[in-house]
Amino acid sequence: MKSIIFILVFCFFIFLGYLDHSKYDIVYNPLAYPSLQLEKNKNEQIQIFSAPCSDFGGG
């Protein structure tokens, strides 16, 4: 019973994630254009690549 409830809750959240994905899609994929963006704006690129770290350490 516990497994079934867990599966249902997990799938519900993944479904919410999929709805979000359908709504926003991929605006910017930080790993797709490394060198190009680095040339354009080094500071911004570092922040994007640092991803959740950004200026603020670990996510």
Added chain:
Amino acid sequence: MIQEKKIDFFTLSFGLISSIFLLYFLKEIINFQHSLIFVIGLLLGFTLYHASFGFTGGWRNFIEKSDSSALRAQFLMLAFAILLFSGIVNSKSIFYGNPVIGSIAPTNVSVIIGSFIFGLAMQLAGGCGSGTLFTLGGGNTKMFITLIFFIVGSLVGTYNFTFWLDLPSLGNISLLEKFGIINTVLIQLISISLLYILCSFIDKKRNTVLNHSDIFLSSGFNAIKGPWPLFLGAILLAILNFLMLNIAGHPWSVTFAFGLWGAKIASFVGIDVASWTFWNFNYPKIALKNSIFADHTSISNIGIVLGAVIASSFAGSFSQKTTTNYKILLAAILGGFLMGFGARLAFGCNIGALFSGIASGSLHGWAWFLFAFIGAFFGVKARRWFYS
């Protein structure tokens, strides 16, 4: 005679099928790197569960019983991660050649306050950042409540974020930039060795006997069904964090995703989080506009939960019953909320700030460790009321 538990094939099938589906989905819809990050998440969850590698219980054992085994394993993990990270942080990925950034954050008053709150709260909740995810994946119902309030706390922590940033600060202090690679490695390894010796001394003084090999052993070791010795967990976590660094371009982190999930839900119900300063910083702004599956932290977190589902199914302990009453639920709510809030103020949790911060040579990681430990000391005292 201990009866061996049977593999839970039903839950195992779910864990494996969902993992394969998400792996394929991420590869097709996002890219190959994202599917690799998901695989790292799965392996992290599997390792965390089988090695029972939690910061919360380990720190509590030391505070209450002077049992230093988990702390010693954590020191070994940090030492190994420092050796792996120091040559590559601020350099380029060994796989993709893209820039690799460490977890560097300001050492300021908000780190002190946030880590203290986090250390206290994780004792109430009974799990830290990674602990919440892998115990949830192990079928612990209470952790679902903790996670929900972790998300709420993380979101609240992003509101008025600049107030905390403006508090007195020493700024970003990267030991690697200040002292160079060799000196930083030496300084950090010596510090960790001293802490290892201090904890061992306290343990031996109180418990008379100290067996340093205890972290290398586990009763009934089984690679698939567990349990694993703490040492194996420590080494694998350091290696997986190093792989995360090279594939994602940044070290392993957990709590950013919680704030992001909270912000997405808040936006959905009409709260204008996009106008908050935090969500206008470079990466958070992109993450908020992007698909949740494009966020590295989100997909590694999902991987950790599923990795733990698979591990606990192999161990036959997914449906293990846990005691719950109103006091324990209150601890889960309070602990979850305060962990989320504290993690935002402290620029991360025990993973993003402590593990990845120290491995990246950031001073804020050490400050986080100190003040979270002090917070945990008070948390252990407070916990007695909730769990009595």
